[in-house]
Amino acid sequence: xxxxxxxxxxxxxxxxxxxxxxxxxxxxxxxxxxxxxxxxxxxxxxxxxxxxxxxxxxxxxxxxxxxxxxxxxxxxxxxxxxxxxxxxxxxxxxxxxxxxxxxxxxxxxxxxxxxxxxxxxxxxxxxxxxxxxxxxxxxxxxxxxxxxxxxxxxxxxxxxxxxxxxxxxxxxxxxxxxxxxxxxxxxxxxxxxxxxxxxxxxxxxxxxxxxxxxxxxxxxxxxxxxxxxxxxxxxxxxxxxxxxxxxxxxxxxxxxxxxxxxxxxxxxxxxxxxxxxxxxxxxxxxxxxxxxxxxxxxxxxxxxxxxxxxxxxxxxxxxxxxxxxxxxxxxxxxxxxxxxxxxxxxxxxxxxxxxxxxxxxxxxxxxxxxxxxxxxxxxxxxxxxxxxxxxxxxxxxxxxxxxxxxxxxxxxxxxxxxxxxxxxxxxxxxxxxxxxxxxxxxxxxxxxxxxxxxxxxxxxxxxxxxxxxxxxxxxxxxxxxxxxxxxxxxxxxxxxxxxxxxxxxxxxxxxxxxxxxxxxxxxxxxxxxxxxxxxxxxxxxxxxxxxxxxxxxxxxxxxxxxxxxxxxxxxxxxxxxxxxxxxxxxxxxxxxxxxxxxxxxxxxx
Ligand code: F6R
Numbered sequence: 212x213x214x215x216x217x218x219x220x221x222x223x224x225x226x227x228x229x230x231x232x233x234x235x236x237x238x239x240x241x242x243x244x245x246x247x248x249x250x251x252x253x254x255x256x257x258x259x260x261x262x263x264x265x266x267x268x269x270x271x272x273x274x275x276x277x278x279x280x281x282x283x284x285x286x287x288x289x290x291x292x293x294x295x296x297x298x299x300x301x302x303x304x305x306x307x308x309x310x311x312x313x314x315x316x317x318x319x320x321x322x323x324x325x326x327x328x329x330x331x332x333x334x335x336x337x338x339x340x341x342x343x344x345x346x347x348x349x350x351x352x353x354x355x356x357x358x359x360x361x362x363x364x365x366x367x368x369x370x371x372x373x374x375x376x377x378x379x380x381x382x383x384x385x386x387x388x389x390x391x392x393x394x395x396x397x398x399x400x401x402x403x404x405x406x407x408x409x410x411x412x413x414x415x416x417x418x419x420x421x422x423x424x425x426x427x428x429x430x431x432x433x434x435x436x437x438x439x440x441x442x443x444x445x446x447x448x449x450x451x452x453x454x455x456x457x458x459x460x461x462x463x464x465x466x467x468x469x470x471x472x473x474x475x476x477x478x479x480x481x482x483x484x485x486x487x488x489x490x491x492x493x494x495x496x497x498x499x500x501x502x503x504x505x506x507x508x509x510x511x512x513x514x515x516x517x518x519x520x521x522x523x524x525x526x527x528x529x530x531x532x533x534x535x536x537x538x539x540x541x542x543x544x545x546x547x548x549x550x551x552x553x554x555x556x557x558x559x560x561x562x563x564x565x566x567x568x569x570x571x572x573x574x575x576x577x578x579x580x581x582x583x584x585x586x587x588x589x590x591x592x593x594x595x596x597x598x599x600x601x602x603x604x605x606x607x608x609x610x611x612x613x614x615x616x617x618x619x620x621x622x623x624x625x626x627x628x629x630x631x632x633x634x635x636x637x638x639x640x641x642x643x644x645x646x647x648x649x650x651x652x653x654x655x656x657x658x659x660x661x662x663x664x665x666x667x668x669x670x671x672x673x674x675x676x677x678x679x680x681x682x683x684x685x686x687x688x689x690x691x692x693x694x695x696x697x698x699x700x701x702x703x704x705x706x707x708x709x710x711x712x713x714x715x716x717x718x719x720x721x722x723x724x725x726x727x728x729x730x731x732x733x734x735x736x737x738x739x740x741x742x743x744x745x746x747x748x749x750x751x752x753x754x755x756x757x758x759x760x761x762x763x764x765x766x767x768x769x770x771x772x773x774x775x776x777x778x779x780x781x782x783x784x785x786x787x788x789x790x791x792x793x794x795x796x797x798x799x800x801x802x803x804x805x806x807x808x809x810x811x812x813x814x815x816x
Pocket of ligand 1: 508509510554606607608609811813
């Protein structure tokens, strides 16, 4: 996601400090950058699309003067990458500047309200409402800090935001809910930052802000209030001993592990996605006579899930197809009534883009689902939905897979609203809202057990993943993660298919990983387990918590949180499989962040 940095210095070199700190946030991924400082009674702003060095050479970021400043690296979510959409954003008078990381859920209604009150917006971002809200409260007599506090109260969604104002030019006011924000206490001044690596050159004394905190950062000190009550709060100063490299990974050994842990947050961001895009996409899907779900690799597995979800919830039949096979298989079926739903984390995968172009050339409509706003896929799509997972640095997709699954589930639910009884969808929606906490639980409760199983089986030469129904795409994804990170020739099948060939491979001790939640597939999965067991296979089962019968049957098991609706199993059961691939890879001495021969974005056919 976006990165923010602020400095309140004893000297007036904030331009140089901001520029250097934004460079340290670069590893998070970004499409534009900018900074604002207060100098001689004015707010100076330098911002643009492109690398920080490019923005610096065209706008002189590092030469900006002033003791107080804020900076930002932007990963577009609302509004394409452009100079207008880059942060910082000003209010109408140019007296307030803000930077923001997170998603403001109610920005459309706030923007409308503010426009009616005479505010003029320059960008298409959700963030710009923050500067105008602060301005609005100040116009009504509030001081700067009070106005930021009141603004925090009416924002819905997630935010880490820092604001500066000419009326009180000696301070930065920061607020936090859900998105990370850390205050740094230094010798040359005080700071706020999205993460620790950017702070380390200036200080190792930090205060990680908590939800509801408002921090007033000036060159000589930091005060923290609770923005919900206005009362002062005490926070512990923590001394950091991390190396810069470990700090970039927030203390995790690899980006992949960090990204596995980021999944609850990534799902929260999907759940915050603007409904209007789902409505638009659903109305296109309803009108289409043929629907193709086109993608590669992990994104293809998400599409298989999407196809199950749309059929089960709304009765819509769709064809999930590997992008490089799309033309060979379906070119004669593509016409103006066809619809291609293309899913691509990067939005730049050549095979997916080629399939989209071929479909467009024959008049088909295109819906894109991507993590990268401004990517080629967003430009080629008639409508696109952002999955808002934030940049993924590990080459293997983790958080972007579970986010795609949830985007597709939301889309299937939107489609279902016109068809099936609302009560089913309403209870699914309630359970979906609790999914991020179930993911947290899945990570927390499975990691140690997975580590133990990875140690026990890491010397095996092959594995097979079996599942049924909506869990099949998760099994395929578990296989892909394991083979790409551990270089093991792993297999995966719908379990019913296993006796049509795969069973010949099974011999004593061959490890078979079953996805066996307590759902409509359970009875038959037990039958498949028996078949494998009878041939000497070692059974590793992902089971629902407390399923004593399967504990008896399996050689090893991992207990997972229960779900009332089986469509929620895939993102939860993906977690231990990602962890299994991660730990098997590290046990073998490989680097899970950079598997050999693979690239994060495959831009060649
Ligand atoms: C696997 C993985 C790849 C990608 C595939 C498509 O971990 O990351 O299989 O899923 O290359 O990439 P996108 O989604 O960017 O089109």
